[in-house]
Amino acid sequence: MRRSRFAFAGLITLSALLAACGPSPAAFPAPIGPAVNVGAVVSLTGSQAVGGQMAKEGYLFCQDWVNAKGGVTLRGVGHRLNIDIADDQSRPSIAAATTEQLISQMHDTLLLGPSNDATTAKAAPVAEQHEVPMISSGASSDAIFNNGYHYLFSVLALRSRQLEGVIDMALAQNPRPQSVAIINASDSISAAVASATAGYAQAQGLNVIYGGNYPSGVNDLSGVLGAAAGAGADLLIEAGHLSESVRTIQQAKQMNLQPKLFGFSDGPGTASFAAALHKAANYAVGTTQWVPATRNRISYFLDSFHYSLAYAAQFGHLPDEHAAAATAACLTLEVAIEAANSTIPRWVRDALAITDLNTFFGEVKFDDRGANSAKPVYVEQVQSGRTVLVWPPNVASARPRYPDPGWAKR
Structure with a gap:
């Protein structure tokens, strides 16, 4: 697995890094509203586990960052973000079953993942059937986005x-x-x-x-x-x-x-x-799709440099494109929830459809298929x-x- 390297020594102390790269807990009130529960289908084991494990860390980084700044704000009240991460074992059939379980048993009506094309191809129809918005951090196949789904989105640029x-x-x-x-x-x-x-x-x-x-x-x-x-x-x-x-x-x-x-x-x-x-x-x-050296214009969150430093402070290594895509997907969902001022799936889906967000990962703007048409x-x-x-x-x-x-x- 490729992990880019920075020269950390002498660059910044850990305490200063944490202060610069994340919101200060004292600066934001703790979330007091009911938790916003989001399901995430990720390949934690099997052939795609390397990318899946990085995606998991990317989701967890986003979860912690959002909660540290006061949570997801709905009607002026902060709500803790809670991501239920489930392993699809890198198997498309398991991805479909896992998606069903998150929706029907865990009652997660907003979804992140899956972390690759093969599992997304099987998970997306399940989310579509339940009319649950799903933002993938690993789907880039044109064939998936040519199926006419209304609830599937991806932060990646298309493979074509x-x-x-x-x-x-x-x-x-x-x-x-x-x-x-x-x-x-x-x-x-x-x-x-x-x-x-x-x-x-x-x-x-x-x-x-x-x-x-x-x-x-x-x-x-x-x-x-x-x-x-x-x-x-x-x-x-x-x-x-x-x-x-x-x-x-x-x-x-x-x-x-x-x-x-x-x-x-x-x-x-x-x-x-x-x-x-x-x-x-x-x-x-x-x-x-992304490297830590990328210098994108941002309208929300951290830039690539400070994201990479903060991520390394939390996990002990730098993020790769899988982790960054997962963090970007999570942030996009958070912004859409706040734009909709609701967790009602249809409202969040409609907010996602008109999203135009400049992130460290690149611009996130979806076409009518749910593909990210703006990201290079x-x-x-x-x-x-x-x-x-x-x-x-x-x-x-x-x-x-x-x-x-x-x-x-x-």
């Missing part, structure tokens, strides 16, 4: 937009690229991302001169890489998985393939990518062995390095 930032970043460089080759793993999600990226690239004036796919998890990518290189594209973009991005760089180096930029949907930004590739990782770019996907680049945020410019911590100077100069 995952590589748009890479295209935008490249087109802002000098010399401006003219062409792109796009390769993808054969699974449906990677194929959908590749197709959407090709459409976006063409709309931005790039010539898509090659498109090819390979079996997911394959070790030998030389065939598709050779075909992509033969087309002579300025950019080589891959929609796939971490292991495949590592193999792409390794085999491209062996084959001496040298586009002006390698871009990946997964890989750069993870510790294992740089560890496996060493200097060969440099200049590669990848995407993320950020671009990271490996520079001198270190991953830095390079796009969009208004939140970046470093400038992109382009074009790639070649294997010998890495």
